[in-house]
Amino acid sequence: MRPAYLVPAGLALLIALSLTTGVARLSMDREALWLIAVSRLPRTAAAMLAGAGLAVAGIIMQMLARNRFVEPATVGTGQAAGLGLVAVTVLLPGAALWLKMLISTGTALSATGLFLLIIRRLPPRDPLLVPLTGIVYGGILGAVATFIAYENDLLQYLDIWMSGEFSGVMLGRYEFLWFAGAISLLAYVFANRFTLAGMGEDMSRTLGLNYGRVMALGLTIVSVVTAVIVVTVGMLPFVGLVVPNIASRLMGDNLRHSLPWLAMFGAALVLACDILGRLVIQPYEIPVGTILGVIGAAVFIWMLQGRNAHAA
Template sequence: MNFKLRKILHNKLFWLIFLILSSIYSLTIGVKDFNLLGLFTQNSTDINLALISRLPRLISILVTGASLSISGLIMQTITDNKFVSPSTAGTMEWSRFGVMIAILFFGGEATIYKMIVAFICSLLGTLVFMQLLQTMKFKNAMIVPLVGMMLGNVISSITSFFAYRLDMIQNMSSWLQGNFSLVIKGRYELLYLGIPFLIIAYIYANKLTIAGMGESFSKSLGINYKAVVLLGMVIVAVITSTVVVTVGSISFIGIIIPNIVSIFVGDNLRNALPITALFGALFLLICDMIGRVIIFPYEISISLIVSVVGSIMFLILLFRRKKNWSTS
């Protein structure tokens, strides 16, 4: 059974077809009636609805799911810890802190300023997290993400405090949780900024994999360890900040998807990147469809669906790894 499951997971064509079919079905979900045949018969109502709302939402979901999954995979590779991700290393909390600063100084409509400040803050926060890891003498697999979560909670509390004191609490709620219901044409294109960095991650995948084996091992192979790690953190910071600014924070994807892929595909970053992106996009798309149909015509926040499903899967992965540790 394990061999059959492994074979299915390796079949990228199968999952790609499944993703395409799920994407087509996702286009048909919504309060307003939409007919796919209207796209071929040049029905103006269906074409406008698809171009303005349905396609932008679908693209943003696919790009967000793939991006966050790859971000988690990169962080897990660099830190050599399967429980590290943008949500457990405090990267998302630092991005939200950056968004608050941008809103405070540049106003709520300055999206590009939000992106720049969120990127700077998330990069600095990730650097702080990595520096803390360097000073830790005891790096238990569970202690490392707990340190990141504690740091993230501190930054989140600071963000909430200033948002409340400066009467920004309503603005904060709009980007505190992931939400695709407001994604329309002209409000999601910022996500495209992360795509070139995904390509860079694939190009430098082998070097990132070597960097995850330690500084001394990297230097013995002629790899500039600090430069490669910094590149990985920049990639993660750019992707995380674009997602937070565009659709808000979405947790768990960066943890569970890379872990599931690594079980069946292995830890080689170059081999795992494509299937991780595919699974991340598919997972977020399915969660979005669940949130849209479960109490139709109303919609449940994507963050809530991902948190419920992701927490269950995370616990399964946690107990599985605990069982492996006890038997090893």
């Protein structure tokens, strides 16, 4: 059995663990069923939707940038969504959640498009320049958001928005993530076109692809998914970086074939980190974004070391 086919079984096991892991012990009564329906089931669904959406957004971002070391959290997309959320909170404090998501999507879309324009001027010889540029670019956007939040006494809210965690997820407070999941399905519909776009503008146009339209669609998917997740549960780093690279090694670069497995692996990774965050210092919790940051950073360093060893 190929390793990738173990992902569905592992995901099913993680779902069962998530539903039974928590401070309150479950017993076969009406109160336990209510707890599962109102809290643990929505939390499990939120973790899976966020993980799958960010994994899909990550592979699209890598196709558009033609670089394996980028994802929404390292190219400024997540930071721009947070900046939009801070701005709308300052200017329209009573805005509805859908309006906050719309404005966050707009800022994320604009910032990601600007990043792609910036990296087109970089020399193609060293692919590490792209993620380094993205980290600096995202740092600038994050600094602007922090400054605005500091001036308006919103630093505590900004910390919550930019640190992904699922402790506040309950029935009625996560449903917008289903919209992010539905948008992610567009990636499967247009998977072959994204694969062609990943070959470069000249090659894709030679093959008859409308490169500009595919780029616009990809940017829209990445921005919408990232903004919805940031507004709903906060930013989850490294999911869109780690998952596509591992999936590519296991399944190859045929996006239509690998995308379902990639989405399941992303869901499994975030769900596993959420369960770990609930268990490490029980009855307290560690935000899933913190655990993902540690794991993602270690894997990113391993990827860089593997690249350098291969180049040598």
